[in-house]
Amino acid sequence: MQGLVLYNTRTRKKEILTPLEPEHLRIYTCGPTVYAPQHLGNLRSQLFADLLKRVCLVEGFRVTHVVNITDVGHLTDDADTGEDKMEAAAKRSGRRAEEIAAEYTAQWMRDRERVGCLKPEVLCKATEHIAEQIELAQRLEARGYTYRITDGIYFDTAKFARYAEFARLDLEAQEFGARIEKVEGKRNPADFALWKFAEPGSKRQQEWDSPWGRGFPGWHLECSAMSAKYLGTQFDIHTGGVDHVAVHHTNEIAQSECGYEVHPSAQFWMHNEFLSFGKGDLHEKMSKSKGNVLVLADLVAQGILPLAFRYFFLQAHYRQQQAFHDEAIVSADTGYRRLLAQAIKVRDAVGVCVQEQLAPYQARFREAICDDLNAPRALAVAWEVVHDATLSEVERKTLLLEFDRVLGLDLATARLEEAAQERDPRIDALVQAREAARKAKHWAEADRIRDALLQEGIEILDTPQGARWKKR
RNA sequence: GGCGGCGUAGCCAAGUGGUAAGGCAUGGGACUGCAAAUCCUUGAUCCCCGGUUCAAAUCCGGGCGCCGCCUCCA
Secondary structure, three states: OOOOEEEEOOOOEEEEOOOOEOOEEEEEEOOOEOOOOOOHHHHHHHHHHHHHHHHHHHOOOEEEEEEEEEOOOOEOOOOOOOOEHHHHHHHHHOOOHHHHHHHHHHHHHHHHHHOOOOOOOEEEEHHHHHHHHHHHHHHHHHOOOEEEEOOEEEEOHHHOOOOOOOOOOOHHHHHHOOOOOOOOOOOOOOOEEEEEEOOOOOOOOOOEOOOOOOEEEOOOHHHHHHHHHHHOOOEEEEEEEHHHHHHHHHHHHHHHHHHOOOOOOEEEEEEEOOEEEOOOOOOEEOOHHHOOOOOHHHHHHOOOOHHHHHHHHHOOOOOOOEEEOHHHHHHHHHHHHHHHHHHHHHOOOOOOOOHHHHHHHHHHHHHHHHEOOOHHHHHHHHHHHHHOOOOOHHHHHHHHHHHHHHHOOOOOOOOOOOHHHOOOHHHHHHHHHHHHHHHOOOHHHHHHHHHHHHHOOEEEEEEOOEEEEEEO
16 A cells, blocks of 8 residues: 555656645645636646545545636736736726626636536635735745836746756756747846736726735736645645646746745645647647637537546546547547446445455556556546446446546436437327337338438437437 | 657557557447347557667667647646
8 A cells, every 4th residue: 555646746756645734635726817718628637636636535635625716917928028818808808807707717617517526625816815915925025036127026036046946947048049038127037027017007907006006916926825825835736737837836936935935835746738639640739829729518519428528538647648639529428428327227236245346446446546646547447347247236336436436427426318308299209100110010111210310310219118219 | 949748459548678458439249120229249569760688568779750848828
């Protein structure tokens, strides 16, 4: 029994997770910037965090999971220039930034729930923690890490010796690279804004008073301030997408470690890889800027079950890029429906389990999830259970439901809403007419009706209880 | 220019030294009047070349291809 082993970006190694506080794990997850609909790629990082949380719970830890919502200050270009995304979205749509944030936050929460993500213990918004962010910026100022230029208060990365360590940055090379210096007065290219001043003369929708004047917080500040508030200045695990390693998390670490004088701020930093879009050799990451985003509702419109997206997610390891395309999601949908059907079949089974029957599967399942959350392997174990004829129904049920605490596929209560439940007098009549023709052995007539219905996407299912039908 | 990752059957993918998990699709079989659904079953010398080793998809070197980060992005 080796315990839970996780890949830690901070050390670039798999390490055994040992909670700072006995039996209790504190996890912080970088949530969405709610200026636009959250797409399937965004959902992947929520699913990843949720998988982590579920594994922690199954391993017997108490978990405090904090997820933030960025509803201000995330700029369109880089950390220092460009428009605030919330402000820009508001301007485009002629609505209040708060309205937009509320709408996309609600959509995001709904999607999260639909793919089976557990509710976080704390859901916190940047705009509701302005005071905490100012407080942290003041701490940094008091400790000499900041300087002021015309458009804001900046963090001086040269003052933090470990700055490049986390992301293994080559700051020298960066200066000659693609990065273009845009902000007049910045001392180092990597320096970033803690507080941005509101532009004189133009009134922002979102701005606050601060010791440095009216303005708004830099994007990175919220995560440092809120994680410290809800989890303490040192906690166990911080999660987010890989894209955040080099900038957002690097800056967050600088703020937290310098402001609160701790090291490390989070023991484990974990990052999920991206969803790529495409098939075969050509792939592109799914992102708003590439214009190839899909949201959960698009899948649902296609007849895909929301939990089938979770099943899809579980089929690949979280640290690998995963290729998304129609064939892939449809096959996941089929796979999920079949697995669910198997679970439904044994749901009501009662009786006693033979421990020796369960043990090998339990051991292999646990081994998989404890090895850096290897969901594909865990899912494979579930399928082996389904196919093992030496298991009794109740043993199968026991194993599947136990595994589902991690898989989160709602195997215990989800229903396969066969369209066969639907009623449509016209179709019902046709189905009955076919039944009658079959009884009379008028095969040609029976097949004609079946084919005609198939033409309009209605499929007849012959069962021992009689014929039913479903769409698709 | 710097950094990182990937390349395993038609597709999604596990597997990091001892002759390759799982799912979907395909072919075959059972069932069916024929089908559908369901169940059983079927298939890979692991991108190429060279090396280390008794043994490599797995390690090393060199190619080729793809993706990502260093600028907003999960």
